[in-house]
Amino acid sequence: MDLNISDISRLLLKPEKDILQLVRKKEIPFNIVHDRIVFNKHHIIEWALERNLPLNISGTGKFTEYRIKDISSLMSPEAFFYDCELAPEAYIEKMISMIHLEPDVDREIIVQLLKSREKMMSTAIGNGIALPHPRVPLMVGHDRPLINFFFLRNPIDLNSVDGKPVHTVILLISQTINQHLSLLAHISFLLSKPSFYQAIEKRESYDRITAAVRSIENERTAGGR
Numbered sequence: 001m002d003l004n005i006s007d008i009s010r011l012l013l014k015p016e017k018d019i020l021q022l023v024r025k026k027e028i029p030f031n032i033v034h035d036r037i038v039f040n041k042h043h044i045i046e047w048a049l050e051r052n053l054p055l056n057i058s059g060t061g062k063f064t065e066y067r068i069k070d071i072s073s074l075m076s077p078e079a080f081f082y083d084c085e086l087a088p089e090a091y092i093e094k095m096i097s098m099i100h101l102e103p104d105v106d107r108e109i110i111v112q113l114l115k116s117r118e119k120m121m122s123t124a125i126g127n128g129i130a131l132p133h134p135r136v137p138l139m140v141g142h143d144r145p146l147i148n149f150f151f152l153r154n155p156i157d158l159n160s161v162d163g164k165p166v167h168t169v170i171l172l173i174s175q176t177i178n179q180h181l182s183l184l185a186h187i188s189f190l191l192s193k194p195s196f197y198q199a200i201e202k203r204e205s206y207d208r209i210t211a212a213v214r215s216i217e218n219e220r221t222a223g224g225r
Helices: 005-012 016-024 041-050 061-066 091-098 107-120 177-191 194-201 206-223
Strands: 031-033 036-040 080-084 124-126 146-156 166-173
Touching (some): 005 016, 005 036, 005 041, 041 177, 080 091, 091 107, 091 146, 091 166, 166 177, 166 194, 177 194
Antiparallel strands (some): 146 166
């Protein structure tokens, strides 16, 4: 489904005149169809996430496929790694060596896909957080996407958009494009909430972090947002 200027205004929480300005400067992906400015849903969400822009995917039926009710059910204690010693030049290899995968999964392929994504643009989104992820869906022997948390002993420079060193890496491996974009949008939403970000920054326990996630998600569901 193509989106119009009004849709993009609601999605990006920006006035329509600002969206038109982005179009005039060709700073946002768009198409002209029958003299109308339209936007591809997948392209625009991916564009926004790459720039760490907040997304409003609620309040309209046009983004229902990107809504995730909860990720707490996808989080597990063995996917939380504390006091990690990671180096900027080899942090991807180290993380992939640590995560839990089926024995027949080729870890080197995952490493190369993650490195390829980082060459395009750093996934360090600011405020000490990095969200590395392959650009293509991967089936890695699980019936669900993988979410792994790495809490670094010493922050590292990963060319973050705000110049701040990274203290927490959240590694995402999804199975479909929609799942990939939905997870990124949902994690970005959670990180915008002080209770979740502070739990991450303070290196709280798995139980405390998942409790923060459930509280935020329950509040969102109750509010119909």
